[in-house]
Amino acid sequence: MAEGLERTLGEMARRDVDVLVLGREGNARFVSDATRLWLAGTRPFAPGCVVVRETEAVHLLSITDFGVPPDIAPERLYAMSWNPENIMGAVAGIPGVSEARRLGADGLTPLFEQLFAGTLPNAELVDGEAVIRAARRIKSPAEVDRIRAAVAVAEDALGAAVDALQPGVREFELKGVFEERMCRLGTTIPAFEGTFCVVDDGPIRRLVSDRAIADGDLVAMNAGVLLDGWEGSLARTWPCGAPTAEDHRRRSSWNELWGRLVGQCETGARVRDLRQTGPDGRATVHGVGLGYEGLEDDAVLRPGMVIQLELEASGILGADTLLIGDHRREALTMFPPAAVGR
């Protein structure tokens, strides 16, 4: 049984959930390890994957077994339809679904809320995202290895962008260089379309423009890839050309905040505290796994969690992926923090 499925079934048992109906691709991938066509952006909820606790079976919306692991037999595939009632009918026909007392969904639309109520009137609808989030949070060593592999691709691709960071290059060209390199390394899926933005006064822009980068500009770069669904991502701020005295001043004040922040990233730390850096910077923290994983303010760091810690301060943007251990943390991202030594 796939590792993700086993942990999900355990979490379903703990929370007394009989069936999970998943619309989010990362969740479906966690229980199935299937690769389906990637689309950017949010999609309205639709039942793309079903997990039944009683049968321990995963059922997938797919008209083919292409990209589907062999342990999910063809009879566990159901076809897509433009008629949501047909999809709901297919879900209701899955062994174990119509008997479910508690059914977890990871999202909902007004239409599917009605269809659930009409098709499975005896099932209580509960928060399935919370179930699967809990199952995904602590990473196994094998999962950490998959994140490491994705990080290696992301760092290689970021290196290509840094090599292209010459006076006159435009911001969008760096995004293109990153993605082209990512594809050459075997994955065509960005975790997100990267930031490659000249730092001005005020908050750092996150959407690339057609601006030509000039000698002496500081450029904030934040980019990532998904490799077989697993995310590798990081942020660095590099100068175009040699760093200036002003760059060094900015970096040393960023370093001071960063050092304090990273030092807090230990087992037992509360995410809310990590997010509160005071007026001098803006820190964000989220989980990393099969893409972005949410962390609530009250979440507490535990061994095996992989987090992305990002800090924007003094016009410097930096982010690393950290594996939380029993007694120490390990940075999975190792790209040089600045121009020195590259």
Next chain:
Amino acid sequence: MSAELDLARMRRERHRKLVDALDAQGLAAAVLLGQANVAYAIGARAPAADAARAAHQRAVAVVTADGAAPHLYTAFPDGVPPELPADHVHAALPVEWPEGAVSLLDVLPEGPIAVDEYTMPFHAALAGRDIADATTILSACKVVKTPDELECIRRAQSINEQAILDVEHLVGPGVRGTDLSGAFLRRIFELGATANTVDPIWQKMPSRISDGPYSLTGDLVFPTPTTDQPFAAGDVMWVDTGIDYHGYASDFGCTFVVGGPTPVQRDQGARWREILDRCLDVLKPGATGGDLVRAASANEARRPWPAHLYLAHGIGTNSAEMPLVGTDLGADFDDALTLVSGMVVVFEPLVWDDGAAGFRAEEIVAVTDDGYEHLSGRDGGPRG
């Protein structure tokens, strides 16, 4: 790209349509969580991202029926349209969590509201409240495009087509789909694309369906994700790509034959042209989806598109939206769909000769007052 485009006017006209639709339905407001809907209602931009990241960093729009400027909750201030008043732009609402969902309730106006989708905490927070479906309201607003919207689609498609022309020389024995994606993605950004929206598809087609991959429906399997398997001479490659230009999607499809097409393959392309021309011959305001289905299917042994897809679909801030034509929604649905000026139709029929593979391409037109105009180029048959 010489035609006029006024993005602020486009946003203003879309907002007015939505306000009028809310008012007509007696609704006080629409709360929008879907990114294609936020893009439509406000024109806010966020970096394209994997679905999970997009969900956690989602912008939320609250559009009120009183016609006042909408409220936007976003993590990306540099993606906010310049005309939106500063006091209508707010920090992102963490609607993935109960406290964020509850705080969204605090900013809703009194009265009946419409919602397009829920996070589970938002659904819980709204328990007991009567909620209308915003998706159907948005869908009705989106289906007829303004001239600025048509221009965005035209530009998105033009960038997409140019990028394909620029990577075409790479198609040859030994090339991998991942190589083509790399060159394509780099090129679309250089050409001014706002984002890429779908993993570019370069699918090697079998000679016959039974050669695989496994098909649940017994019909053609398409599309499948891109791999790093090299193509060989003679391979038939179906291409399907989509990019974004200021919130609007392109949709490009064509057929490559590695090493160049045979006469049989050229004939397949010609038969596809005939199917498309039959559709275009009947395409004008007042024609129905059923008319298009019948035109495409005339003289054909089977419907020239896979059962799980469609003959044609609309496009806009969603990569596939109304009008949907030839789906499993059925003949009554198609017959009830009447085309009007300003609708956009993406045709994607195919020709399949089991044993000799087939040909697939796409062409986009907008319905005009007296017929149609192309928003895409006209397909010229198999390439390579």
